[in-house]
Amino acid sequence: MSLKYRSKYNNPKPKRKLTLWERVYLPEIARGMFTSIKHLFRPKFVRQYPEEKWDAPSSFRGRPVLVMEENGAERCVACGLCSRVCPPLAIEVQASETELLKERYPVRFEINMLRCIFCGFCEEVCPEEAIVMSKDYELTFRKYVDAIYGKDKLLTPKKDLKDRLEFLRQLRNS
Amino acid sequence: MIVEALIKIAIVLLVVLTAVSYMVLLERWISAWLQDRIGPNRVGPFGLLQPLADVLKLLLKEDIVPKASEHWYFWLAPVISITVAFSVLAIIPFGASIVLFGTSYTMAIASNINIGVLYIIAMTSVGVYGITLAGWSSGSKYSLLGGLRSSAQMISYELTLGLGLLSVIMLSGTLDLNAIIHSQINGGWNILRAPLGFLLFLISSFAETNRQPFDLPEAEPELVGGYHTEYSSMKWALFFLAEYANMITASAVMSVLFLGGWHIPFLDVSTMNPTVAGLVGVGAMALKMFGFIFFFMWVRWSIPRFRYDQLMDLGWKVLLPLGLLNIILTALEKTYLL
Numbered sequence: 396m397s398l399k400y401r402s403k404y405n406n407p408k409p410k411r412k413l414t415l416w417e418r419v420y421l422p423e424i425a426r427g428m429f430t431s432i433k434h435l436f437r438p439k440f441v442r443q444y445p446e447e448k449w450d451a452p453s454s455f456r457g458r459p460v461l462v463m464e465e466n467g468a469e470r471c472v473a474c475g476l477c478s479r480v481c482p483p484l485a486i487e488v489q490a491s492e493t494e495l496l497k498e499r500y501p502v503r504f505e506i507n508m509l510r511c512i513f514c515g516f517c518e519e520v521c522p523e524e525a526i527v528m529s530k531d532y533e534l535t536f537r538k539y540v541d542a543i544y545g546k547d548k549l550l551t552p553k554k555d556l557k558d559r560l561e562f563l564r565q566l567r568n569s
Numbered sequence: 570m571i572v573e574a575l576i577k578i579a580i581v582l583l584v585v586l587t588a589v590s591y592m593v594l595l596e597r598w599i600s601a602w603l604q605d606r607i608g609p610n611r612v613g614p615f616g617l618l619q620p621l622a623d624v625l626k627l628l629l630k631e632d633i634v635p636k637a638s639e640h641w642y643f644w645l646a647p648v649i650s651i652t653v654a655f656s657v658l659a660i661i662p663f664g665a666s667i668v669l670f671g672t673s674y675t676m677a678i679a680s681n682i683n684i685g686v687l688y689i690i691a692m693t694s695v696g697v698y699g700i701t702l703a704g705w706s707s708g709s710k711y712s713l714l715g716g717l718r719s720s721a722q723m724i725s726y727e728l729t730l731g732l733g734l735l736s737v738i739m740l741s742g743t744l745d746l747n748a749i750i751h752s753q754i755n756g757g758w759n760i761l762r763a764p765l766g767f768l769l770f771l772i773s774s775f776a777e778t779n780r781q782p783f784d785l786p787e788a789e790p791e792l793v794g795g796y797h798t799e800y801s802s803m804k805w806a807l808f809f810l811a812e813y814a815n816m817i818t819a820s821a822v823m824s825v826l827f828l829g830g831w832h833i834p835f836l837d838v839s840t841m842n843p844t845v846a847g848l849v850g851v852g853a854m855a856l857k858m859f860g861f862i863f864f865f866m867w868v869r870w871s872i873p874r875f876r877y878d879q880l881m882d883l884g885w886k887v888l889l890p891l892g893l894l895n896i897i898l899t900a901l902e903k904t905y906l907l
Binding site for chain 1: 599602603604605606607867868870871872
């Protein structure tokens with residue numbers, strides 16, 4: 396039993412016998428060297444990062460942001476679903492009343508960017524399409540408190556998020 | 570006479586040290602280009618100031634001497650490595666001769682050594698002591714293994730190196746490097762007259778300089794850093810320097826022995842202004858050396874490292890018999906063809 400097991404999984408494939416041409420070795424080395432020298436003249440794959448930024452596709456899950464309507468108010472109704480679903484507990488919402496039609500709005504909306512794992516659950520769960528993932532992937536902080544993004548940093552005009560909103564609509568319809 | 574020699578030494582050391590630091594940059598560029606990357610381009614225009622930054626970094630690093638090491642030999646090892654690497658350059662003729670202000674100067678530090686080839690063989694053999702001592706004196710198992718491998722490898726490939734060289738000596742009948750070049754000017758380059766000898770010499774100089782695919786003494790994946798595992802700061806840099814200086818030396822020796830040194834075929838320099846002719850010769854030599862150095866780097870980023878037993882197999886079972894065959898072939902060629 397154990398022998399059978401061993402023969403099936405532990406034995407490597409039998410080696411192919413090398414031809415004389417391959418055993419002379421030098422021609423194969425020459426072939427390898429030719430292959431590598433070809434790459435000297437190929438276009439390079441490297442992006443010069445800080446100068447040359449990567450343009451993320453609309454499916455990219457970057458920093459989560461709050462959608463801001465044209466009138467300057469956020470779409471968020473402070474239902475707290477995002478904060479509830481957030482696996483690393485990065486979102487904190489404090490609700491209050493407003494004169495607007497939606498009646499509720501978040502007084503405080505904070506995402507701790509050191510906790511955020513960019514899973515996109517908040518965006519998925521949001522009934523109002525109020526929190527979406529942006530294309531921003533450049534996040535640096537010098538202090539711990541700087542990593543807690545409040546409404547001032549999270550609110551983004553709707554027209555900047557057109558790509559993502561369109562993508563989400565397609566995703567839901569499919 | 571002494572002043573002349575000292576000035577030559579200063580020039581050669583200066584040029585070689587600069588060349589070494591720029592070879593490191595070149596190596597990084599070539600490795601990048603061969604892997605579809607860009608390579609260093611941040612420090613200065615096109616990254617040309619990178620060597621300066623590297624040197625500064627190395628100088629500012631902490632110099633650690635392990636307690637378990639044999640201090641005296643630990644210090645001595647890099648010194649031996651670098652000294653040997655540079656000392657071979659003393660007899661390399663970088664050009665025919667140059668006429669400056671009406672006086673003719675030879676383009677080698679010690680130009681009239683008539684046992685040049687023997688000196689090269691002797692000095693490269695001493696080079697192994699640097700690495701072996703480093704491996705032994707570090708008091709670390711990885712270093713020791715690297716040192717042991719190095720000595721075994723060097724001894725194995727020195728034979729092939731010598732046999733490859735022997736064909737050159739047989740063809741030109743002299744040990745004097747200048748005379749060897751002149752014999753090539755008259756009778757064609759040695760690479761055409763002894764191609765097998767050139768191949769053997771080329772392969773074993775890869776082993777002698779500890780370059781890929783024969784860099785077993787420092788094989789990173791298995792031996793951490795090999796013989797220089799325990800070295801840091803400038804002592805490590807000296808080993809690094811020695812490796813690249815060895816590459817320069819090997820390139821120079823191969824250019825002189827097999828590619829006719831400063832000689833340019835189909836170009837008659839005797840009709841030219843002697844000063845210009847001298848400079849053209851130096852340029853030709855530099856170009857040949859650059860070709861070899863590029864080849865060294867190209868090979869490094871193309872071919873994987875040999876396993877230790879494969880290395881020994883290749884050295885003793887393949888290259889040594891080929892070397893002996895080469896001697897016979899060269900003898901026949903010398904007797905019947907030339």
